Amino acid sequence: MKSRVYFLRANHRENDDILAQKTWQVTEPLVDLSALDSSSFVALKIHFGEKNNYGFITPSWLKTLIKFLATRTKRLFWTDTNTLYTGLRSNAAEHLQLAAQHGFSQENTGIPVIIADGLVGRDKYEIEVHLPHIQKAKIASLLATIDYLFCLSHFTGHILTGFGGAIKNLGMGCAARVGKLEQHSDVHPWVKTKSCRYCLLCRAFCPTAAIIPEEGHVRIDDEKCIGCGECLAVCPVGAIKLRWSESSELIQKKMAEYAWAVHQGLPLQAVYLNYLVKITKDCDCMSKERHFIVDDIGILSSQDPVAIDQASVDLVNQQAGEDLLRKLTGINWEIQLEHAQQIGLGSREYELIELTSE
Structure with missing residues (x-):
């Protein structure tokens, strides 16, 4: 049986009140408010955005959803985990400050923000999964205590996985630091020395001091490297390379298995929204800030993380008239979807139900 994916056309330039209503309209078919009571813990899992990046989902778009959920429980909160790489989101203290700067605060939204894996990402809960690449998933400890999860994902391309949607938000985004390390453990970047400009930007961003300066170029210490990919992202000339086929395939499969641990391994109900x-x-x-690769499409919702990601990829590529994500990233993005389906996370077969604005 095909998984249902609801779809409503939307544009980020629309009024925030309209987008809030559209968010609720596309979510409502999947939410049974009667299943919630005053004892229910409800987490809104979201990316709070990096400093100087404003592509993230705006909190005001969720205000109607919050209003309805708050009629049933006051145990409602925003959450995310700390990052593997350095920056303001690598520890809870600065993470919370950045979230507040981007509008995610008790004062602005009426609900608090809780970082799911503690001060520096060490608070973990282990789930035995016995899947092909992961035997025991280490997820953020907070997730083991919630009853309802709203996984809110801003759909984008991605340098390592081809795209980032529900599976990435669930698998990588819900992992504790040690779980993120496990997923990145097969990523091994190297330096094309002839292209290196010796600007040392990569060294400034490396969280483990794995970038070693040499005469006129840098090299990467494999023993120190944790595979976070930050150096690939910041190099202005593309001098840092990756053995893409092997590294991307493994990280996508591990990410899908971590997503399985949260979706199937925990006694919670989950709803997925892709923007x-x-x-x-x-x-x-x-x-x-980066330029947009296609025009805005809309908001999707589903109870199946695989189906919603497959539908998202299809809509982006349909609008582009080609496999745009593969063209731009050079990544076979289908690996995560194929593996996710094989391990029982969800189905790539879906029924797209397009709604009309109320």
């Missing part, structure tokens, strides 16, 4: 607006080649972890 296909402000779509860029790279994810919102990039600390700068």
Whole structure:
């Protein structure tokens, strides 16, 4: 049986009140408010955006959803995990400050922000999964105590996985630091020395001091490298390379297995929303604005993370008239979807139900 994916056309330039109503309209068919009561913990899992990047989902777009959920429970909050790479989102103290700067605060939205894996990402909960690449998933400990999860994803391209949507937000975004490390453990970048300008920008962003200066160029210490990919993202001339076929395939499969741990391994109900607006080649972890690769498409919802990601990719590529994500990233993005389906995370077969604005 095909999984249902609801779809409503939307544009980020629309009034915030309209987008809030559209968010609720596309979510409502999947939410049973009667299943919630005053004891229910409800998490809105979202990326709060990197400094100087404003592609993230605006909190005001969720205000109608919050209003309805708040009629059933006051145990409602925003959440995300700390990052593997350095920056303001690598620890809870600065992460919370950045979230507040981007509008995610008790004062602005009426609900608090809780970082799911603690001060520096060490608070974890282990789930035995016994899947092909992951035996025991290490997820953020907070997730083991919630009853309802709204996984809110800004759909974009991605330098390592081809695209980032529900599966990435669930698998990588819900992992504790040690879980992120496990997923990145097969990523091994190297330096094309003839192209290196010796600007040392990569060294400034490396969280483990794995970038070693040499005469006129840098090299990467494989023993120190954790595979976070930050150096690839910041190099202005593309001098840092990756063995894409091997590294991307493994990280996509591990990410899907971590997503399975959250979706299937925990006793929670989950709803997935993908926002296909402000779509860029790279994810919102990039600390700068990027141009949009296609026009805004809309908002999707589903209870199946695989189906919603497949539908998102299809809509982007249909609008572009080609496999744009593969063309721009050079990544076989189908790996994560194929593997996710094989392990039982969800189905790539879906029924797209387009709604009309109320």
